[in-house]
Every structure is written in structure tokens, then in C-alpha cells.
Amino acid sequence: MANKASCTSIFAALVLIVVNILVVLASLAFLTFGIWAMASPSTLSGVIQTIPYTVVKALLPPQVVTARLGAGVAAVSSVIGCIAIMGLRGAVSRSPFLLFMYASLIFLLLLLECALFYYFASSFIEKGLQDQDGQWTHAIRLILLCCEYNSSSSAEVSRPWSCCGVDAYPDNCTLQLAYDKDCRQTISSWVSSYQTTLYASLAGLHILLFSCALLRRQSASHSYS
Template sequence: MGKNKGSRVAAAILISTNLLFMIFCSMLFALGLWIISSPNTIIFYIQAYGTPIIKVLFPREFLDVQLGIALSLLAIFFFFISLMGLYGAIKCSQFLLFMYSILVFLLLLLECALIFYYTSNIIEKGIQVNDGHITHVLRLAFRCCDNYTAEHIQPPWSCCGSEGYPSNCTADKSYTKNCQETITIWIQKYQAIIYSSLAVLHVLLSSCSLLRRAYSASSSHT
């Protein structure tokens, strides 16, 4: 009886969590298709209703077909993983539940590796120009700037906030906090929480999947 109750709780967690992920993936896929099919329309809505920061972070040249394809493929990938967990939990499929638990664990390793790579890069080298659009996001989020003290060097627009877009930023108007130092302090403060949160979520889903699978296996033998 206790095992049956535990299996039902595990199934409820799997179904609710994966259903939310599937809804999110569907929205992300729709956004990707929208960018692919009609980028001008989404640009119009951003310019008409978006905040100043949203407007400068998503310029016309950023919302291209490549971005739409990348978002769509990413949404499809995570949608099918969530569908595997949802269907496996409902039908008690031993194969789907086992594959889902393995994929969830592998995703945990991949996410931790990516976070470690990028955070280590920032701590060691600071914000790099070849990081692309993410550099503007980091400067705006942390209200910081790199070392642009020379008068003949114009800082990137994001060093002055959204009002510096596209080329209205000067050294005397830029943020005074150094990005490498500011982001390093933030990472050292919150990295344990980030890794722990990721681990708890993925281990919980993987454990629920294995628990549901164990109940399915025991039921098939009785």
C-alpha cells in the first residue's frame, strides 16, 4: 500500500512538472516559428510595447531566421523529453521511465558543465567581445562596465544602460563598477545555490521516474 502511494505521488510530480515544461516548450516553439515566418511583426510589437531594455536587447538584426530555428529545435528537443516523462508516468512504461531518468541525469551534467565553463571564463578573463550579445545582457543586469578609461575609446552602449543605445555612450557616462569583479562576487555568492537547485530538480525527477518504474516492474510480476 505504501509503495503504491509513493508511486502515485511520484507520478503526480512527473505529470505536473513535465506538463508545465511541455507548455513552456510549446510557447518557445511558437515564438521560434513566429521569428522565422514574420520577424518584422515581432519587431513591431517589441518596439511598440516593449520596455527600453527589451527594445535594445532585441534589435532587428538579432531576431533572424537562425535564432528562430535554434529556438524551435531547442523547444522540440525538450518537449519530447518531457513527453517521454509524462507518457511514461501515466502508462507506467518501464522503458520510457528508465530512458527519461537517464536523460534527466545527463542534462544535469551538461547544464552544470556549461555553467562551470562560462562562469570560470568570466572569473578568469572577464567579459569578452567575442561572447556576442550576452555581453550587453550582463552589463545591463549587473550595471557594470569593462575598463574603458581612455578618451579615444568609446565604451559599448550597454556600459551606459539602455539610453546609451546605439552609440550614445561615453567613458564619463558609463557604469563605474568593473564587470569582472562584480560578476565574480555574485558567482561566488550564489553558485552553491544554483548548483544545488539544479541538482535537487533533476535528482527529484530522476528519482520519481525510477520509483514509478519500480512500482510498474513489481506490478507486472504479481
């Protein structure tokens, strides 16, 4: 029984270590981006425009890469990175306190992520894509291959470049090249088809990390007693 518990604890630790190392590395990359954007947005924008991938340059034009964006990215990546470091340190040191805090924060993150997805999905379905949504509108059009200014709209209506794909960046989108699918209907259909899968995937990942943290904590508590 002790050997089985030990193997379970080791497996839980390995899962926590691997996942949290990957999260820490990703957080460091985003934190670097955020700090660079705050320190010198023009320099970062110049580097981005040299990237050979048109979609990156299109979604991150100079007017988007600002100190405000950098501050937001840095703040979010710092929080996620700190949680990951907490889980990594707890898994290695078998600290009951760190593992309990990590499990609690993972559960809270699950609730937050589900709430944010529900809010944005409901907003897009109800209102459609709005200009104030910023670069999200371009990203959604590119992912779903849709356009709210489709063929039923007036030919004189100005269409965003993303209605025709990245090849139309920055202002080469025409009625003939625009996607036929309406974005509002496409988003509604996508959410209806995949929201259960998305919620299940989020819940599965977070429950796995939550369970591993509690298993590792339980093993640590037994070893101290």
C-alpha cells in the first residue's frame, strides 16, 4: 500500500513539474514581450514588422503595440507565472501549504476562465463583432473564415482586411474576395458545436492539476506524521 501511494505521489509530482515548467517558460516569454512593449513599443513594433509571418504583423501593427498592451500582458503573465512557480516548488519540496494554495488557485482559475468564455461568447453572439473589440475581430474572422460585411452588404461598404484573409492586409479587401459566411451566425454555430468540448477540456486539465496537487500534498502530510 505504501509503495502504491509513493508511486501515485511521484506520478502526481511529475505531472505538476512538467506542466508548470512549460507554463513558466511561456509566462517568461509573454513577460519579456510585455516589458519590452512598456519600455520601447516602437522598437518592439519594428522587430515584429520584420517577422516573415504576415498574420503576426497584421494582428500586431504599430498602433496596437503600446505600453498599455505591454502592461496588461506583463501583469497577466506574472500572475500565471507565480502560480506555476508555486505549483512547481510545491511539487518538488512537497510543501503542504504551497500545494494547497496552488490547488485552490487552479480551481479559481477554472471558474474565471469558464466565466470569461461564457461572457465573450454571449457578447459576440448577441452583438456580433464590434469595432471596439479591436484586434479580436480580425483574429476571429481569420480563424472562422467569416465576415459580417458579406456579399449581402452594399458593395460600397468598406470591408476590413481580415474579411478577405491575411493576403488582403492592410487594405486590399474587396467584395469579390470577402468570405461568404456571416460572422455572427458562424460564431453562434461554433459555440453551439464546441462549447461543451471546450468546457470539458478546461475542466479536465484543471481537475488533473488540482488532483495531482492534493495527492502530492496528502503524501507529504503522511510523511510528516
